[in-house]
Amino acid sequence: MRNEVEFSSLRERMVATQIANRGIKGREVLEVMAKVPRHRFVLPKYLDSAYEDHPLPIGEGQTISQPYMVALMTECLGLKGVEKVLEVGTGSGYQSAILAELSKEVYTIERFESLAERAKKVLSDLEYKNVKVIVGDGSRGLEEEAPFDRIVVTAGAPVLPKSLADQLAEGGKMVIPVGGSFSQALLLVEKEKDKVKTTSVCGCVFVPLIGEYGWKR
Numbered sequence: 681m682r683n684e685v686e687f688s689s690l691r692e693r694m695v696a697t698q699i700a701n702r703g704i705k706g707r708e709v710l711e712v713m714a715k716v717p718r719h720r721f722v723l724p725k726y727l728d729s730a731y732e733d734h735p736l737p738i739g740e741g742q743t744i745s746q747p748y749m750v751a752l753m754t755e756c757l758g759l760k761g762v763e764k765v766l767e768v769g770t771g772s773g774y775q776s777a778i779l780a781e782l783s784k785e786v787y788t789i790e791r792f793e794s795l796a797e798r799a800k801k802v803l804s805d806l807e808y809k810n811v812k813v814i815v816g817d818g819s820r821g822l823e824e825e826a827p828f829d830r831i832v833v834t835a836g837a838p839v840l841p842k843s844l845a846d847q848l849a850e851g852g853k854m855v856i857p858v859g860g861s862f863s864q865a866l867l868l869v870e871k872e873k874d875k876v877k878t879t880s881v882c883g884c885v886f887v888p889l890i891g892e893y894g895w896k897r
């Protein structure tokens with residue numbers, strides 16, 4: 681069993697070799713990736729793999745995303761510490777913690793209650809007070825808290841959900857994987873003067889977004 685000093689040094693190495701080395705430049709993003717204890721969000725049997733360069737199973741057939749993908753999606757959002765953020769797909773809660781470090785408040789929605797409960801517990805143990813975990817269909821967004829300055833979707837959608845585009849604030853940004861059920865393009869969506877501009881960032885592979893505005897199982 682590794683101790684916290686060893687985990688911290690694995691984290692530093694992860695940031696240098698997997699993240700900075702691949703072109704992520706934002707100082708704040710690199711700092712929080714080096715700070716948030718990813719090993720607390722993985723299942724005990726994967727502790728030794730927590731800082732490896734790939735996703736890991738978290739139960740219910742879902743995954744905690746690859747560290748680089750978490751950093752890239754976060755960098756695309758350009759957070760300044762003042763934003764209201766919606767995350768669709770809480771999973772382990774790891775990306776929620778990264779977002780909580782860099783924004784004002786985070787609403788995160790997960791369709792599996794078991795995953796939401798575990799994420800809630802870890803986030804509360806780590807004393808994140810600006811994250812609200814909600815169980816439900818995040819493809820619908822969260823109408824009662826909209827608009828959001830930033831939206832991050834951590835599951836692949838067949839098309840850009842209109843519900844989420846509608847809930848994005850003026851001047852807001854969203855990152856979302858869109859495409860087939862096995863591979864997608866990571867899209868950066870920006871809303872200016874009520875128009876939506878979409879840029880493709882890279883190819884990616886995410887579990888499917890299942891719900892009213894996603895895949896129908």
Ligand code: SAM
Binds near residue numbers: 773790791886889
């Ligand atoms: N951000 C997560 C992390 O850091 O661990 C990774 C999440 S995993 C790649 C995607 C998650 O999206 C899964 O936990 C899955 O259950 C969830 N999901 C899929 N469709 C959803 C929906 N319609 N609403 C909410 N969550 C959904």
